Each structure stands twice: as structure tokens, then as C-alpha cells.
Amino acid sequence: MSASDTQPATTAPQLRGCPGCGLMQTIPPLIPGVTARCLRCSTILRHNSTHRAEHIIALALTAFVLLVVMCSTDLMTVEKAGITRVAGLFSGPKELVQHNMAVLGGVIVFVTVVAPLCRLIALIYVLVRSREAVPPRHLRRLFAITEQLRPWSMMEVFVFGVFVAYVKLSDLVTISLATGVYALMALTFVLVWIDSTLDREAVWERLDRRSILTPPASGPLVGCEVCGLVSTPHRDASHCPRCGATLHERKPNAIARTWALLIAAVILYVPANYYPVLTVVQLGAGEPSTILGGVRELVSDGMYPLAALVFFASILVPGLKLVGLSIMLVTTQTGRIGRLRDRTRLYHIVRFVGRWSMIDIFMESLLGALVAFGSVVTIQPGMGALAFCAVVILTMFAAETFDPRLMWDAADEAGARMGSSSPKDRFGQLQSYPP
Numbered sequence: 001m002s003a004s005d006t007q008p009a010t011t012a013p014q015l016r017g018c019p020g021c022g023l024m025q026t027i028p029p030l031i032p033g034v035t036a037r038c039l040r041c042s043t044i045l046r047h048n049s050t051h052r053a054e055h056i057i058a059l060a061l062t063a064f065v066l067l068v069v070m071c072s073t074d075l076m077t078v079e080k081a082g083i084t085r086v087a088g089l090f091s092g093p094k095e096l097v098q099h100n101m102a103v104l105g106g107v108i109v110f111v112t113v114v115a116p117l118c119r120l121i122a123l124i125y126v127l128v129r130s131r132e133a134v135p136p137r138h139l140r141r142l143f144a145i146t147e148q149l150r151p152w153s154m155m156e157v158f159v160f161g162v163f164v165a166y167v168k169l170s171d172l173v174t175i176s177l178a179t180g181v182y183a184l185m186a187l188t189f190v191l192v193w194i195d196s197t198l199d200r201e202a203v204w205e206r207l208d209r210r211s212i213l214t215p216p217a218s219g220p221l222v223g224c225e226v227c228g229l230v231s232t233p234h235r236d237a238s239h240c241p242r243c244g245a246t247l248h249e250r251k252p253n254a255i256a257r258t259w260a261l262l263i264a265a266v267i268l269y270v271p272a273n274y275y276p277v278l279t280v281v282q283l284g285a286g287e288p289s290t291i292l293g294g295v296r297e298l299v300s301d302g303m304y305p306l307a308a309l310v311f312f313a314s315i316l317v318p319g320l321k322l323v324g325l326s327i328m329l330v331t332t333q334t335g336r337i338g339r340l341r342d343r344t345r346l347y348h349i350v351r352f353v354g355r356w357s358m359i360d361i362f363m364e365s366l367l368g369a370l371v372a373f374g375s376v377v378t379i380q381p382g383m384g385a386l387a388f389c390a391v392v393i394l395t396m397f398a399a400e401t402f403d404p405r406l407m408w409d410a411a412d413e414a415g416a417r418m419g420s421s422s423p424k425d426r427f428g429q430l431q432s433y434p435p
Contacts, residue, residue, distance in 0.1 A: 014201070015230045016045050017223025020344045022250075022405035024221055024230065041344040041408075049199040053127055053206075059194050060124045066187035067116060074178035075162065078169060078370045085370055088180060089113065092365025096381060099368070104386050107393070108365055111154040111358065116191070119149040123194075130206040140207050144226045144243045147200065151396065154355050159188045160309070161362025165370070167306050168298075168363070172280075172371060201228065208242045222247045251403040255329060261398035262325050268387045268394065269318065276382035278364050280371075288382055291315060291360060314360040314388070317353050321395040324350040325402065332407045335414030344404050351399040357392045361385055 014027045020043030027036045030048040037044055074086045089112060093105030126143045129135055162181060169175045204227050223230050224240040224247060231240060233247040240247055276288030289297065291314045298307035324346050331343060364385050371379040 021408045051197040063190045064120045070183040073180040075180040078173040078175045080173040087369040091369035095369040115149045115152040122146045140243045161359045164363045165366040254403040258402040265394035272388035275384035277384040279380045332410045335410045337411040347404040354396040
């Protein structure tokens with residue numbers, strides 16, 4: 001076992017293309033715990049973790065066990081009028097299937113079970129086998145898949161959905177938490193720990209020990225969108241030599257594809273807020289409730305923190321995504337030069353908060369599964385939830401499709417036409433951090 005496997009080490013110098021603005025720059029050696037940011041837009045380029053590979057493997061194994069426990073045990077138990085109901089992770093999706101919303105149930109199962117499970121299994125396998133003298137080549141593609149699944153693993157969002165459901169049910173029924181909820185909370189903590197401490201570039205370096213500082217001398221330099229390796233694409237070999245992903249100087253048709261996804265999300269945003277997301281029927285009486293109506297009910301009941309959380313996740317965040325993506329698209333197409341750093345930060349915010357709107361979807365699936373007491377009290381999911389889920393997914397795809405580097409390119413071209421110094425002229429094509 002080498003020293004690099006037993007303790008965190010100082011990284012080697014590395015050539016990287018910033019995913020936020022496209023500037024090529026050299027990251028100097030980093031000691032453990034140090035983060036490198038882009039000189040131009042402040043996007044994080046690398047964080048040298050203080051955790052060894054063995055720690056990440058142990059955390060991933062712990063998360064796997066907790067996920068199995070959560071899936072195989074109950075989350076909540078409710079009682080009303082002498083009737084008891086229990087709900088596990090799959091109870092909500094089953095209830096949605098019975099209400100002809102199988103697609104929505106499938107989405108919930110994917111983001112709470114399939115994506116986290118596949119990601120954990122693949123991560124454990126990659127980290128264990130990456131310690132071999134010559135790691136198998138297929139590990140690179142497998143690790144790329146784990147990174148692509150990361151935005152769709154929504155355990156930290158699901159735990160908030162469970163919390164909101166618990167608070168909302170406290171006035172309707174007698175409710176108690178079961179083993180699965182405690183496993184879910186522990187699982188969420190461990191997954192966040194893994195995401196914050198895993199040095200992904202260190203894993204790539206163990207999987208492929210080629211030079212990461214000196215790319216081929218001739219031809220344009222292109223940074224891989226999956227693994228970050230800077231290389232020179234050739235006409236007959238336009239794939240990354242490390243992970244096999246197709247190389248693009250910029251994401252193909254990014255503007256048109258993002259506009260298409262954004263327009264579809266805006267269209268679905270209307271029925272998502274017009275149609276009810278759930279209906280509470282108590283003693284034979286009740287009325288449908290929209291997303292905004294649910295917030296008003298929480299305010300009227302004095303649950304102000306919970307109302308603020310639901311308002312932020314279900315109303316403010318979707319609006320922010322739609323407006324933010326529109327601003328970035330319009331300013332890119334018009335070649336606006338100003339506030340490039342702020343727009344790049346806006347992109348990272350939109351990309352990060354996108355999945356948090358699923359809180360409302362998770363809550364509604366649990367409510368429908370738990371509260372089904374015939375004429376006493378019943379909660380039924382509404383079609384607005386399906387439209388709202390589609391809005392969340394479309395805006396997540398739109399954020400992934402958009403290329404923030406195009407904002408800097410457009411500003412550079414506009415500055416050249418006006419005869420002024422562009423952002424790229426001020427910073428140079430290749431920059432290094434000071435020692």
C-alpha cells in the first residue's frame with residue numbers, strides 16, 4: 001500500500017478548463033483541506049479532501065446498509081377513529097398508481113431508491129477496485145455514471161418532505177415515527193458527508209494516471225464535461241481519453257435546447273398551480289387544495305416556519321429557476337457584458353436548488369398513503385402534482401443543458417465588436433494561481 005493510499009497528499013499541478021466561464025488555468029499543488037477557485041468567475045475547480053479513500057468506502061457501506069433498512073421498514077404510523085395505517089417508502093408510490101399516477105410514482109421511486117442505490121453500489125465498487133495496481137478501464141465509465149446520478153439522488157429533499165408531512169398530519173391524526181424515519185435521517189447525514197468530502201478528481205487520477213498537466217501541444221484544448229480532463233480532440237477520435245465522453249468545446253445546441261425545455265416548463269407551470277395537488281375530505285366534506293392554497297392553510301394554522309419552507313421550495317424556487325434561466329438565455333443571446341460573475345453564480349444557484357421543489361411531491365405522496373380512513377378523513381393526490389413534478393424535472397434538465405461558458409463567450413464577442421477589452425482579454429487565455 002502506497003503512502004498516497006494511507007493519508008491525504010498534496011495534489012499535483014493540474015490544467016483545468018473552468019466549467020463556469022471556460023478559462024484555462026493551472027491549479028497549483030493543493031494541501032489537504034484547500035479549495036481552488038477559478039480566477040475569473042470563482043467557480044470551485046477542486047477541493048483536496050482530508051479524508052482517505054478508506055473513509056469514503058466506509059461511509060458508502062454505511063449508507064448502503066441504512067438505505068436497505070429504510071426501504072424494508074415503516075416510516076410512519078397513524079391512527080384515527082380506532083383505525084391504524086402504516087406507510088413505508090413504497091406506500092406513497094403505490095397509492096399514486098391506484099390514482100392513475102404511475103408516472104409520478106415511478107419518479108419518486110427512482111429518485112429515492114433507484115438512483116441512490118445504484119450510485120452507492122457503483123461508488124463502492126469503483127473505490128475498492130481503484131486501489132488495484134492497474135484499475136480496470138470500465139471503472140472510468142462507471143464512475144462517470146455515479147456523477148451523472150448525483151443530482152437525481154434526492155434523499156436530503158425526501159427527509160424534508162417527510163418532516164412537512166409529519167407536521168401537517170399532527171392536527172388530523174395521531175402520528176408516530178417508525179424505524180425507517182430514523183434510518184432516513186442517518187442516511188441523509190451520511191450521504192451529505194460523502195458528497196462534501198469525496199475528492200472526485202483524486203478518484204479520476206487513481207483510475208487513470210496519465211499526465212494531467214501537459215496536454216498535446218497542437219490543436220485546441222477542450223475540457224471534458226464529465227471528468228474535467230483537458231485534451232485535444234481529433235477528427236477521428238473526439239472522445240475523452242480518460243472517461244470516453246464525447247468532447248465538445250461547448251455544449252451542443254445549448255441555447256435552443258434550454259429554451260425548448262424552459263418553454264415547456266412555463267406551459268406546465270400554469271396547470272401545476274391551477275389544478276389541485278391534493279384534496280382533504282373530512283366527514284364527507286372537503287375541497288381541493290393548490291400549492292398556494294396549502295401555504296395559506298399553514299399560515300392560518302400558525303405554522304409560519306413550515307409555511308415559509310413550503311413557499312420557498314414549491315413557489316419561490318420554481319419561479320427563481322424560470323426567471324433565472326430566462327435571464328441567462330436572454331443576456332447570452334444579446335451579448336450583455338455586465339455582471340458576468342453574478343450571472344455565473346446565478347447559474348450555480350439555479351442548478352443547485354432545482355431539485356428542492358420535490359419537497360411538495362414527496363409530502364403529498366406520503367399524505368395520500370397515510371390518510372385513507374374512509375368517510376372519516378381521506379387525502380387524495382391531485383393532477384396538479386403531476387404537472388408540478390414535470391416542471392421540476394424540465395427545469396433540472398434545462399439547467400444541465402445550459403452552458404454558462406456561453407455567457408462569457410457572448411460578452412467576449414460583443415466586447416470585440418465594440419473595440420473594448422473583453423473578459424478573456426483582461427484575464428488571458430491561460431492563468432495560474434500564485435504559489
